[in-house]
Amino acid sequence: MHETRERVLAAIADEPVSGPELASRLDISRAAVWKHVEALREAGFGIASDDAGYTLTDVPEFGGSAVQYGLDAPFEIEYHNAISSTNARARDLADEGATDVVVLADEQTGGRGRLDRTWHSPSGGIWLSVLFRPDVPMAATPVYTLAAAVAVARAAREAGIEAVIKWPNDVLVRVEGEERKLVGILTEMEGEADRVSWVVVGIGINANVDPGALPSEADATSLSAVRGEPVDRRRFTQRVLETFDTVGTDPDAILDEWREYAATLGRQVRIDTPNREVVGEAVDIEYPGSLVVDTGDELVTVSAGDCDHLRPIR
Amino acid sequence: MHETRERVLAAIADEPVSGPELASRLDISRAAVWKHVEALREAGFGIASDDAGYTLTDVPEFGGSAVQYGLDAPFEIEYHNAISSTNARARDLADEGATDVVVLADEQTGGRGRLDRTWHSPSGGIWLSVLFRPDVPMAATPVYTLAAAVAVARAAREAGIEAVIKWPNDVLVRVEGEERKLVGILTEMEGEADRVSWVVVGIGINANVDPGALPSEADATSLSAVRGEPVDRRRFTQRVLETFDTVGTDPDAILDEWREYAATLGRQVRIDTPNREVVGEAVDIEYPGSLVVDTGDELVTVSAGDCDHLRPIR
Numbered sequence: 001m002h003e004t005r006e007r008v009l010a011a012i013a014d015e016p017v018s019g020p021e022l023a024s025r026l027d028i029s030r031a032a033v034w035k036h037v038e039a040l041r042e043a044g045f046g047i048a049s050d051d052a053g054y055t056l057t058d059v060p061e062f063g064g065s066a067v068q069y070g071l072d073a074p075f076e077i078e079y080h081n082a083i084s085s086t087n088a089r090a091r092d093l094a095d096e097g098a099t100d101v102v103v104l105a106d107e108q109t110g111g112r113g114r115l116d117r118t119w120h121s122p123s124g125g126i127w128l129s130v131l132f133r134p135d136v137p138m139a140a141t142p143v144y145t146l147a148a149a150v151a152v153a154r155a156a157r158e159a160g161i162e163a164v165i166k167w168p169n170d171v172l173v174r175v176e177g178e179e180r181k182l183v184g185i186l187t188e189m190e191g192e193a194d195r196v197s198w199v200v201v202g203i204g205i206n207a208n209v210d211p212g213a214l215p216s217e218a219d220a221t222s223l224s225a226v227r228g229e230p231v232d233r234r235r236f237t238q239r240v241l242e243t244f245d246t247v248g249t250d251p252d253a254i255l256d257e258w259r260e261y262a263a264t265l266g267r268q269v270r271i272d273t274p275n276r277e278v279v280g281e282a283v284d285i286e287y288p289g290s291l292v293v294d295t296g297d298e299l300v301t302v303s304a305g306d307c308d309h310l311r312p313i314r
Numbered sequence: 315m316h317e318t319r320e321r322v323l324a325a326i327a328d329e330p331v332s333g334p335e336l337a338s339r340l341d342i343s344r345a346a347v348w349k350h351v352e353a354l355r356e357a358g359f360g361i362a363s364d365d366a367g368y369t370l371t372d373v374p375e376f377g378g379s380a381v382q383y384g385l386d387a388p389f390e391i392e393y394h395n396a397i398s399s400t401n402a403r404a405r406d407l408a409d410e411g412a413t414d415v416v417v418l419a420d421e422q423t424g425g426r427g428r429l430d431r432t433w434h435s436p437s438g439g440i441w442l443s444v445l446f447r448p449d450v451p452m453a454a455t456p457v458y459t460l461a462a463a464v465a466v467a468r469a470a471r472e473a474g475i476e477a478v479i480k481w482p483n484d485v486l487v488r489v490e491g492e493e494r495k496l497v498g499i500l501t502e503m504e505g506e507a508d509r510v511s512w513v514v515v516g517i518g519i520n521a522n523v524d525p526g527a528l529p530s531e532a533d534a535t536s537l538s539a540v541r542g543e544p545v546d547r548r549r550f551t552q553r554v555l556e557t558f559d560t561v562g563t564d565p566d567a568i569l570d571e572w573r574e575y576a577a578t579l580g581r582q583v584r585i586d587t588p589n590r591e592v593v594g595e596a597v598d599i600e601y602p603g604s605l606v607v608d609t610g611d612e613l614v615t616v617s618a619g620d621c622d623h624l625r626p627i628r
Contacts, residue, residue, distance in 0.1 A: 058464065114508055137618045142507055168507070188511075190504035193456060193482070194428055194618050197502075283447065304451045304508050 004028065009045070009056060009069050018053035027305045040065065052120050056299050062126075062233040067104060071238050073245040074100045082123075084110035087186060087202040090129035094190070094198040102241060104128045111204060113128065113184045114169065119204055124211040124224075126205040126237050133198050134248060138191055141199055141288025142303065143186065145169050145187045147247035150239075152183045153261040155239040159231050161223060164263035167282065167291045167307050172263060173226055179263070179309070180221040182206050207233050251287065258285055264307065269293060273305035318342065322350050323359070323383050325371060332367035349476075354379065376440075376547040381418060385552050387559040389416045389444065394435075398424035401500060401516040404443035408504065408512040416555060418442045425518060427498045433518055436526065436527040440519040440551050447512050448562060452505055455513055456603025456617065457602065459483050461499045461561035461568045462515050462554075466497045467575040469553040473545050475537060478577035481596065481605045481621050486577060487540055493577065493623070494535040496520050517554065523545050565601065572599055585606060587619035 007026055011017050023030045035055060037047055043065040046058025060066040062080025071077070078101055083089055086103040088110075093101055105128070108121030121127045132150075134140075149165045156163035156171065163171050163182060171183035184204045191197040206214065206222035210228040214220040224230045247254050259265060264282045271278045271293065280295035290303045325331050337344045351361055351368060357379040360372025374380040377395025392415055397403055400417040402424075407415055419442070420436070422435030435441045444462075448454075463479045470477035470485065477485050477496060485497035505511040519522055520528065520536035522544040528534040538544045561568050573579060577583045578596045585592045585607065596608035604617045 109567070114506060138455075138503070139617050141452075145507065186506060188506045189452070190502070192428060192502045193459065303453050314485060 004032075005036050005040055005065065008033070008040065008054075011053045012047065012056045014050035016048075016050070016055040019206040040174075045069075050063075059083065059234065062106060062237075064104065066234045067102075067237050067241075071241060072075040073241045075100050075241055075245070077101075078103050078300070080105040082107040082109055083127075084108065085112060086127050086129035087112075087188060087200055090200040090202070091188065094131055094200065096304040099131060099133045099198070100130045102128055102238065103131070108204070113186055113204070117199070119184050119186075120214050120220075121204055122209050124208040124210075125222075126203075126207045126233055126240075128205075128237065128240075129200050130241070130244060131198060131200050134196055135235060136196055137194050138189065138196055139193075140288045141187060141189050141196060142168070143247060143251050143254065143287065144199055144201050145185055146249075146258050146285070146289050147205050147244050148185045148187070149183070149253050150257045150261065151240045151243035152185075152203060152205060154243050154257065156182065156238050158239060159223065159227065159236065161226050163261065165258060165261045166309065167264040167269075167285070168289060173221060175221055175226065178219070178309060180219050182221065182223060182226075184245065201244070205236070205240075207231055207236065255285060264309065266290065270308045270310055271302050271305040273302055278302055278305075280309075315525050318346075319350050319354055319379065320382065322347070322354065322368075324370045326361065326370045330362075330364070330366035330369040335367065359383075373548065376420060376551075378418065380548045381416075381551050381555075387552075387555045389555055389559075391415075392417050394419040396421040396423055397441075398422065399426060400441050401426075401444035401502060401514055404445040404514040404516070405502065408445055408514065413445060413447045414443045416442055417445070418551065422518075427500055427518070433498050433500075434528050434534075435518055436523050438522040438524075439536075440517075440521045440547055441556075442519075442524050442551065442554075443514050444518040444555070444558060445512060445514050448510055450510055451508050452503065452510055453482050453507075454602045455501060455503050455510060456482070457561060457565050457568065457601065458513055459499055460572050460599070460603050460621065461558050461565075462499045462501070462517050463497070464568050464571045464575065465554045465557035466499075466517060466519060468552050468557050468571065470496065470537065470555060471575075473537065473541065473550065477575065479575045480570060480623065481576070481578040481583075481599070482603060482618070487535060489535055489540065492533070496535060496537060498538075515558070519550070519554075521545055522549065526582050527537060569599060569601060578605065578623065582624040584622045584624055585616050585619045587616055590618075592616055593624075 017207045021032045034132040044060030048055045048057045068077045083105045107123040108127045109201045111121035113119040128200040152171045153163040172179040186202040189199045208224040209222040211225045213220050269282045280293040283294045284292040288299045293300045329564040333347050338349045358374030362369045362371045367440040378391045382391045397419045403417045421437040422441045425435035427433040466485045467477040483499040486493040500516040503513045522538040525535050525539045582597045594607040597608045598606040604615045607614045
């Protein structure tokens, strides 16, 4: 969002400020103040004006300016009401040299998950892709997938939903004894072995979505369906981005929190890796994101693959 | 190269074939035959024509048509006399959706190695980048770097040069007791953790290059300097691409051949990884390309980093 608009919002958040006073504080003309206020109203912000000046009365439930306003993470938000795929747009931005951008949409018309699987993304969800350029080798990138899962699970728990994480990239909630998917995460990257050029972490959250709008074979549900009321998408998105941003400074804390939320640890799992099938008890997660499986004969470390939670044999 | 031109060359390689006969075999007009023959002569092929017909008398030492002619690997050659960077061009081709293309140049004006280091690429070298789309997870890509090193080392040995490989990506030759660099390899890739979208393996070979044209701090030499005479760049490039292509079907054979050529195994090494320094004896290579180092206390597996060969302490 326009930096000056953020400063206008900050100025009028707590008390009325007159037009001339705003113009003076921001070092812009009174006409420019008026234009910014109008643009903010256009974006859905409620801004009262009376003799005392302008006062912020309402922040929109969602949108680029709304999520940018008060966001405590160093990302620029690029918002779309509808877009084919936020990951595809973020990859294009990466090719243009951009970084620290979040592509955010209310609806995706061509969303996809891992391995080109279709990912339904109706209006009311939170569909976002974070583009950044960490100074790490390619092999370190799985930690960003874990960080995204932790960020969404924590935000869901703050919203009263007992979300759990299934390795490597699903955030689930237990509904009537069945695990149902709330979130999908797709991490893409480019670079050389020693150094990543860019990473795009796509996070698709079934937020305020009617589960009837999701395909039944996806075993999916939504935050609003589980809670019985909508979540505040603006605040939810901000919390996800703020937690995600901490992975750069403290990956160990992300791993610890991942263990806390993990539905996979302690479970019997079957993992289809490109080379083999691994069956056993998932016993730990290792940096940067490998699952440690006790097959009974040995400890196997798995870095990628499809994971099924098996029911214990009684 | 134009597929019809390849068929013209194949037809006239061993015996003269008349224009009408060629037109009939290739199902094209006699005017088209003439045009293809002229284009091939333009590209440097020697084609005699007399009463018996056309006969191939000479193949150019280098160039796109020359390398394509007789190449036993499924790559299209895109040749440039000079280009900024074959890897950059291959990445652009990847963004356009291309695959199985080799970008080849006689000279690079902006070549670079790992971590953006400058890579001098004067005329007379073999500067190439292979673009392909293997169906493998991201974690498997280091094997392509090993395959490139094996491919060049084998071709060098076939040309009478006792090349050795230094982990992870250098091909060296011992000159007056010093290891000197013949080749640099830079592997770049894009994709998601479970599946690569594309891989570009850049291979820069100091072929028929005056070592005086290379910076002295690079400790580099060239194939022609070591041999005392130029190598056949066409045949050398073909052998590199043909060996490289076998990695898709037999990665184990690549690892075995890597061990045979490795200068690093059995040596004391110091490796600067992004997280730590590892010092010890390099004891093995593991799929997909990790070096196993015996530090005295433990076996450490290193997947990326700068490797120094230490002189034994006597």
